Amino acid sequence: MEPGTIVAIVVVAVLIVVAVVFAMRRQAPEAPSGEATPPSPAKPSPEKKAEPAPAKAPEPAKAAPEKKPVKSEPSRPAAEKPIEPKAAEVETPASPKVEAPRAEAPVAKAEVAKAEAAKPAKEKADGKEQVAALRRGLASTRGGFIARLAQIFGGKKEIDPALLDQIQEVLITADIGVRTSEKMLETLRAKMERAELRDEDAVWSAIREEARAILGASAGGIEVRSKPTTILVVGVNGVGKTTTIGKLASRFHEEGKKVVLAAGDTFRAAAVLQLEVWARRVGCEIVKGKDRADPASVIFEAIKKAQGDGADVVIADTAGRLHTKSNLMEELKKVVRTAEKALERPVDEILLVLDSTTGQNAIQQAQLFKDAIPVSGIVLTKLDGTAKGGVVLGIVDEHRIPVRYVGIGERIEDLREFDTDAFVQALFAKPDDETAAA
Ligand SMILES: Nc1nc2c(ncn2[C@@H]2O[C@H](COP(=O)(O)OP(=O)(O)O)[C@@H](O)[C@H]2O)c(=O)[nH]1
Ligand SMILES: [Mg+2]
Incomplete structure (x- = not known):
């Protein structure tokens, strides 16, 4: 071989090596970063198109300063181990998945907070968005x-x-x-x-x-007027009380209100844990009693803590075992009395949570609770999963209790202030009439 040829071969070989190294370098940064691995936020709602992402984005950032992402729960101290699996069961599917992957993002917190503060007002202003979301x-x-x-x-x-x-x-x-x-x-x-x-x-x-x-009688949303505005949340097991409390707490927190949660469902340890997960996610205080503590005393303590800390809102969870109906009602009456003692005035709101998928049953449940305690507002959950949305009309007509919020999904923003006009427009729009002007 001639020396020229050898030189040419060597040059070509060096070029190939350089090209390969360059190509590997370009790919390298993507692989180890692992960013792509935790796409769990997308998991719960792959069918929900693009819209969940922007809506959810601010939440995790808020949770970021909180100690640990909820996902790390399983590795928490042994004391809580036995109840972990149950907690996972009852926990809202939406809650833990959202935060973990994005928690470390050092997003400009002030920016996010500003965007969040602006959100409720924007939401209110945007009636069309409200109708569209309700219709969905x-x-x-x-x-x-x-x-x-x-x-x-x-x-x-x-x-x-x-x-x-x-x-x-x-x-x-x-x-x-x-x-x-x-x-x-x-x-x-x-x-x-x-x-x-x-x-x-x-x-x-x-x-x-x-x-x-x-x-007509129904007016949405709870206004935070007195301090602490105290909301007792009651209803049968599984209707969505704890989830609603989490969503409400998040809503108030976003409005800049200081929230204290009271873990008044002391009957099941998993229920307390579920509320703790929400408290951590929202970034608010929670008062819980010892195992099987008296719910009334937990709520009393929560109100006292809120008064001491100058908190704006107390939201109390309660148990909902219906198979011990009279006990439950007696327990709730005691909770109301005790809360009033702590406040030295009536509680601001007794919110009854009803599951719309139970249809007519929800109307009967309302009667049961109304007979025992002065229910002042209704939250109707799970409207997204039922063909029985008409039950809203039956409930309001029969009981004359205003609907404050409706649940149309599992995401935080799926708890909507009830607005008669928007609801009627969304529900009774002629199928081919998108504008539904009545
Ligand atoms: N699809 C849907 N699910 C909901 C809604 N509200 C609550 N849930 C779910 O209902 C289940 C029971 O909720 P939970 O808050 O534990 O009920 P509780 O026993 O009354 O405290 C959970 O899986 C929630 O995610 C809603 O508006 N829509
Ligand atoms: Mg609960």
């Missing part, structure tokens, strides 16, 4: 009875008594309840006789008007 949350209900209502018309031009009977039938099967449906139909019939129901749109409009009249 009410998809099952709308796919159920609203779709059937639409089918009744089915191009039919004439609005006659037979058609109104059909409408009534659909309303009754939509968990609106017999009495409330009857009431709505009476008005529709009167309008028909006055020849005010000329076409399908007029009927939809009349239905919306009736729904609004029924829900």
Whole structure:
């Protein structure tokens, strides 16, 4: 071989080596960073399109200064070990997954806080967003009875008594309840006789008007006026009390309020732990008693602590074992009395949480609680998972208790202040009518 050829081969070989090294270097930084490995926040909602991400982004940042991400729970001290698995069971699926991966991000905290503070106001202003979110949350209900209502018309031009009977039938099967449906139909019939129901749109409009009249008494949101504004949260097991408390605490915290949670469901250790997870996630105080402590004393202590610390809001969790109904009601009465003693005034709000998937049952549960304690507001959860959303009308009509919030999913922002107009627009929009102006 000629020396020239050898030199050429060596040069080509060196070039190849350099190219390979360069290529490896470029890939290197991505691999070890591991950023891609914890995509758990995406996991719970892969089907939820893109919108959860921006909405959730601020939460973890807030949690960041908190000691440890919730995910590290399993490695916590032995004392809590036995109850860990149960806790995982009851815990809201949304809670732990969100924080861990992003907790270390040293995001400009002030920026995030500012964005957060602006959020509720923006949300309120954006009525369209509210209606759109509600409509998404009410998809099952709308796919159920609203779709059937639409089918009744089915191009039919004439609005006659037979058609109104059909409408009534659909309303009754939509968990609106017999009495409330009857009431709505009476008005529709009167309008028909006055020849005010000329076409399908007029009927939809009349239905919306009736729904609004029924829900009229309902005003959403709890206002923080007295200090500490004390909210007792009651309801049967599994309806969503603890989750609602977590979401509410987060909402108040975002508004800059100092929140103290009271772990009044002392019956199950897992319930206390579940609330602790929320407290850590939100970054607020929690008062808990010893195992099986008297719920009333835990709530008393929480109120005293809030008074001492100058906190703005106390939210108390309570047990909901219904198989010991009279005991439960006696326990709740005692909780109310004790809280009032600590406050030296009535509690600000007794929130009854009802699971909308239980339909008519929710109406009966409300009666049970109302008979025992002065329930002042309702939270209706799980509207996203049911076709029984019409039950809101039945509950308000039967009990005349305002709906404060509705739960339309498991994310923090899925607890919405109840707004009659937005709700009626979202629920009773004609399927092909996206603007649903009534
Ligand atoms: N889909 C959905 N699930 C909810 C909603 N509210 C609560 N849940 C779930 O309902 C379950 C029971 O909630 P939990 O707060 O433990 O009920 P509690 O026993 O009354 O305290 C949990 O899995 C929650 O994530 C909601 O609005 N929508
Ligand atoms: Mg609970």
